Amino acid sequence: MKVLVIGGGIIGCLTACFLKKQGADVVVLERGQMGQEASWAGAGILCPIHPWLYPDSFTKLIDASLDLYPKFQQHIEKDTGMVIERYVSGLMIPFFNDDKINHWQAALDWSQRLDWQVDILNQNQSLEHEPALSKAVIKSLLWRDVAQVRNPRLLQAIQAWMQMLGVEIRQQTEVTSLLCKQGKVSGVQCADGVSIEADQVLLAGGSWSGVLAEQLGFSLPVRPVKGQIVLLKGEPNIMHSMVKHDDAYFVPRKDGRILVGASMEFVGFARGNTDEVIDMLLQSMARIMPGLKSLTIEKQWMGFRPGSPDGLPFLGAVEGIEGLWVASGHYRNGVALAPITAQVMSDWMMGKKPKLDMQDFSPSRHIAANTALGFPQK
Ligand SMILES: Cc1cc2nc3c(=O)[nH]c(=O)nc-3n(C[C@H](O)[C@H](O)[C@H](O)COP(=O)(O)OP(=O)(O)OC[C@H]3O[C@@H](n4cnc5c(N)ncnc54)[C@H](O)[C@@H]3O)c2cc1C
Structure with missing residues (x-):
C-alpha cells in the first residue's frame, strides 16, 4: 500500500516511520525543509499546560503517549545513535497571592482523580527546590514524574530514522490539491505540476492544515x-x-x-519576534523567577501552533473522501502526543481499529468553542 504524508513536522514524520514499520510504502511531502516549523520551535514539555481543563478522553490520549515515550526513546536512540535528551525533570507550578486565576484546587483534584503523583511544597520547600523563584511564592505543586525532550534533537533523530527505515522524503514539495477517482483518493497534485499517485493520503500539515483542507475539498478549523x-x-x-x-x-x-515561553497570539501567519512580546516574557520572568534576571539572552524565536477551537487534535478519517486521513490540530501538545498519534494513525490506516476511544478527536465531531483551551482573543 502506498501512503503519502503531507507535512514533514513531528506528526507527519513519526507517523510515516510507524507506517513504514507496518509495511507501507511511504512518501513524506514537505513544502520547505523537514521539521523546521512548530515541531522545532516548541519547548518540549511532555505534559499539557493545564491538564485539568481538558476532557478525560484527552488525558487518556496523553497518558497513552507518555507511556510510549521511554520505549520509543530507547528504540530511536539505539537505532540512530543520537541522543534526544528526554529526561524526567519534574514540573512545578508556584502560587502567589496575586495570581489572576487560582488553579490550586482544580490541579490537586485532577491529579488525585487521574493518578498523577503530585507533591505539595510550602514556601521554604519551594524555594529550596527552585532557588531562582520569587520569595513572594506562597506554596507550589510539584509533579516529579513529568519529563521534557529537546525537540530539535528529537526531530533530527526522527529524520535519521526515516532514512534508515527507507521512508522517502521529498522536501521543497508543496501539495496543492487532492486527486480523486469516484470519491476515493488516488494521489495529490504538487505546486510544481507533478502529480503523485497513492492509495491513502494523510494530512499532517500543522498550522497550514486548515487552508490545505479547503484546497483538498473539506473543512477543518x-x-x-x-x-x-x-x-x-x-x-x-x-x-x-x-x-x-x-x-x-x-x-x-x-x-x-x-x-522562557511562550506567548499565545492569534495573529495569522505573521512571522518574526516582536519587542512587545519579548519584553512581556522578560517581565514575567523578573516577577516569577527573578534569580534568572542576570542571565544573557542567547536567542529568540517563534512558531505557529496548529490550534483548534476546542483545544483537541483532529485524528481520523475524513468523511466522504475514502482514503483521506487527518492528524493535525495538536495545538500546544504535539510533541507530547506524537508517539500515540503515530501509533493510532498507522494502525488505523493499516486497517486496525485503535484501542482508545477516538470519538472526541474525530475530524467531523461537533465542535463547541472552548474559551480556556481554544483560540486566544488576539
Ligand atoms: C512556541 C511553541 C511552544 C510549544 N511547546 C510545546 C511543548 O512544550 N510541548 C508540546 O507537546 N508541544 C508544544 N508545542 C506544540 C507542538 O510544537 C505542535 O503541536 C507540533 O509541533 C505540531 O506538529 P505538526 O507536525 O502538526 O506541525 P509542524 O511542525 O508545523 O509541521 C507541519 C509541516 O507541514 C508542512 N506543510 C504545510 N503545508 C504544506 C503543504 N501544502 N505541502 C507540504 N507540506 C506542507 C509545513 O511546512 C510544516 O513543516 C509548542 C509549539 C510552539 C510554537
Whole structure:
C-alpha cells in the first residue's frame, strides 16, 4: 500500500516511520525543509499546560503517549545513535497571592482523580527546590514524574530514522490539491505540476492544515496560534524542574540553557519576534523567577501552533473522501502526543481499529468553542 504524508513536522514524520514499520510504502511531502516549523520551535514539555481543563478522553490520549515515550526513546536512540535528551525533570507550578486565576484546587483534584503523583511544597520547600523563584511564592505543586525532550534533537533523530527505515522524503514539495477517482483518493497534485499517485493520503500539515483542507475539498478549523520563546544562557543546575505559571513557563535544559515561553497570539501567519512580546516574557520572568534576571539572552524565536477551537487534535478519517486521513490540530501538545498519534494513525490506516476511544478527536465531531483551551482573543 502506498501512503503519502503531507507535512514533514513531528506528526507527519513519526507517523510515516510507524507506517513504514507496518509495511507501507511511504512518501513524506514537505513544502520547505523537514521539521523546521512548530515541531522545532516548541519547548518540549511532555505534559499539557493545564491538564485539568481538558476532557478525560484527552488525558487518556496523553497518558497513552507518555507511556510510549521511554520505549520509543530507547528504540530511536539505539537505532540512530543520537541522543534526544528526554529526561524526567519534574514540573512545578508556584502560587502567589496575586495570581489572576487560582488553579490550586482544580490541579490537586485532577491529579488525585487521574493518578498523577503530585507533591505539595510550602514556601521554604519551594524555594529550596527552585532557588531562582520569587520569595513572594506562597506554596507550589510539584509533579516529579513529568519529563521534557529537546525537540530539535528529537526531530533530527526522527529524520535519521526515516532514512534508515527507507521512508522517502521529498522536501521543497508543496501539495496543492487532492486527486480523486469516484470519491476515493488516488494521489495529490504538487505546486510544481507533478502529480503523485497513492492509495491513502494523510494530512499532517500543522498550522497550514486548515487552508490545505479547503484546497483538498473539506473543512477543518485548524488555525495558527503564534508562540514566541526567549533562550537564556545559564549554567547547569540554576534550575531543576520546569516551572510554569499563567504568564510564562521556564524550561531548563541539561546544558544550563533555559527557555522562557511562550506567548499565545492569534495573529495569522505573521512571522518574526516582536519587542512587545519579548519584553512581556522578560517581565514575567523578573516577577516569577527573578534569580534568572542576570542571565544573557542567547536567542529568540517563534512558531505557529496548529490550534483548534476546542483545544483537541483532529485524528481520523475524513468523511466522504475514502482514503483521506487527518492528524493535525495538536495545538500546544504535539510533541507530547506524537508517539500515540503515530501509533493510532498507522494502525488505523493499516486497517486496525485503535484501542482508545477516538470519538472526541474525530475530524467531523461537533465542535463547541472552548474559551480556556481554544483560540486566544488576539
Ligand atoms: C512556541 C511553541 C511552544 C510549544 N511547546 C510545546 C511543548 O512544550 N510541548 C508540546 O507537546 N508541544 C508544544 N508545542 C506544540 C507542538 O510544537 C505542535 O503541536 C507540533 O509541533 C505540531 O506538529 P505538526 O507536525 O502538526 O506541525 P509542524 O511542525 O508545523 O509541521 C507541519 C509541516 O507541514 C508542512 N506543510 C504545510 N503545508 C504544506 C503543504 N501544502 N505541502 C507540504 N507540506 C506542507 C509545513 O511546512 C510544516 O513543516 C509548542 C509549539 C510552539 C510554537
